[in-house]
Amino acid sequence: MSKSVLVCDDAIFMRTMVSDILTQAGFEVVGEAETGMQAVERYAELRPDLVTMDIVMPDMGGIDAVREIVKFDPDAKVLMCSAMGQQALVVEAIQAGAKDFVVKPFQPSRVLEAITRVLG
């Protein structure tokens, strides 16, 4: 059975792009979220194998969302999606419990490598 993914980003463009990469690689995108709050709610509801999480989102940012999700499920596997220049935030997210990160612009191979590490 293919692994389920929840894609969280406030930009439709990015959600689409991430979903495309994942779908082509055989993952099943089971849900999307536009805000950190939504991400937490949808995680509880869908219990996906993997979450991709943008750092900057309205209504609870990605880092707080990671914190909440990990509180709810310590084994949650969250992959941060970051722009260049957000290193401090990425580190904070990792300390909050995110397992890995990818940097925009996304290269499909890098995204998949990171996912393999997170799920492996």
Place this chain on the structure above:
Amino acid sequence: MSVARTSASSRERYAALFATESRAQLGAAARAVASLGHALDDRAAARAALDEVFRAVHSLKGMAAAMELAAVETLAHALETALGRARDGALELDAMVVDALVAAVDRLDEVVDASVAGHAVDVAADVETLALFASGAPAAASVSAEALALAPLPGAPVVHVRISPDSALPGARAAIVVRRLAALGTIDSCVPDADSLLGPTFDGALAVRVRTDADRDALADAARGAGEVAEVRVEVARSPQSERPNGAPNAAPNGAAVPQAAKAAHVRVERARLDTLLDVASELATARVRLTAAVANLADPAVAAVAADVARLIGMLHEEVRGTRTAPAAEVFERLPRVVRDLARAVGKRAELVVEGGDVALDRAVLEELTEPLVHLLRNAVDHGIEHAEDRVAAGKPPMGRIVLRAERDRDAVLVSVRDDGRGIDRTRVRARAEREGGVPAESVEALDDQALLAMIARPGFSTADAVSSVSGRGVGVDAVRDRVRRVGGKLSMTTSLGEGTSFTIRLPLTLALGRALVARVGDAAFALPVSSVCETVEGAPAPGDGGEVWQVRDEMLPVVRLRDALGVASGPAGASTADAPTLEAAVIEAGGRRAALVVDAVDGQQDVLVRTLPPLRGALRIFGGATILVDGTPALVLDASALVTPASLAHSG
């Protein structure tokens, strides 16, 4: 004929011979390779040094082959190949190549140790690095200086990681490494620290010390699993009580080569148990002092004889237990010459570190805490102290800057100093800078003594460098050094001379010091003054002076500190301490070259006390350096003379 096929007795003999002779060859190689670094400009000397390293390594290779120590043989061979190419001129000798050779000789030393102890060692990575060098394509820059300074401890290996240079966010990648290692144990230290990981200076080299039961492979796998990791090296403590090697049960193909005595000579003990043991032994030492005093009152020769025996045994016990917590300063020092060389190279200067007093024993915990401030001081010396070679020559100095790192015992303390022969600190500039930053006391430049100068440069964020340099620009200054030193109960002092150099001295109390103290009283309370800071006791009366009271001792007019005032307690009963009393008692104290008359209610004489240090205190309470229990069983605070003789105390009192 290989050793393995000879009789057991001759095997043992060969093993013993190998252990001794390999040590000698390694020593020769290490000395020669070190001298190579100084001889780069002198072709003949470089050639001679190279020949010597080559010879030593070659003969080690031959012995290792006979002993069937494959790892030693392989590494020695790779090193020999690189040396051969350097000798032929195919590999040009520069600082980087010399560093690689130094590192390879170090590593060979480790591999010999491990192999002799019957541990399996993987040298593939080392061989690869050497091959790269020998082929004239140097590998990436060596591990950063600070990372090198982090030493593995028993039960706490150090994981060296190099993040791939094409990682978009190397700091974040490093954070994942740290997190993954944290899952296997407790992170003990991390170099660079979490803040520096995010800075532009982070070059991808990371060293993490982890307290863990996980083996080498598990740690390496965890680090590699973080992704974008170019290189992982796990370093375990070299002493036999450290980690068992991977594959331990069958990892002793040369079992006969293992000196049995060395195997049995170490056991692993939790640090907490040693601490408890030391506490108990210390209490016992205190009780011994009281026992001796009580027995003296009994005047029973039989009891006195037993008591003397018990006292002597307790003294031995205390010493032995304390010994388990100490380690020679060399454990940290021996890594630092390389650090200085790397630092100097990073800023285009030439500097060497001379280490003295490596055999001085220090508390292990203190020694560990000391590593970072020492690296900072060395970095400051290289960055701010040592001049560029041409400036040094212009100033009539040798082009190679010299930094001396020295440890020495001084009565009840250990002094660790870092002295450079650089440009010294410019008082005028420091004062101007401090004035610009505001809040500077209106002292003239001339009145600015070394301690006041240190206080200025130790203000958080203070830097005398005009431009932030690549080496010292990490926002960690003298303030951080001073804080770290204080945390272990030490004191930082400094002397500097313009054009001649600067010397920083860290004064560390021996963690638990049994020493003689002068007991003084104020009201009902007793205070102990280490006799090391008391010159004499005097009776008399202070006289009014220009800047406050003074006390004349022979020809000298000493400033007066009234302990009552320093403690902030009201004047005592009439006649005891008021100025109109005819006779007062005072102790003449001295610290850091300053003397003062400390006026107390009464001086009670001397006794042996066991001083326990207190955590660093603030404000007026800084006059206390520790606590103790007196012979009669009452607790007493130990006064710190150096805090009492500072201008602030004197002004307070005057």
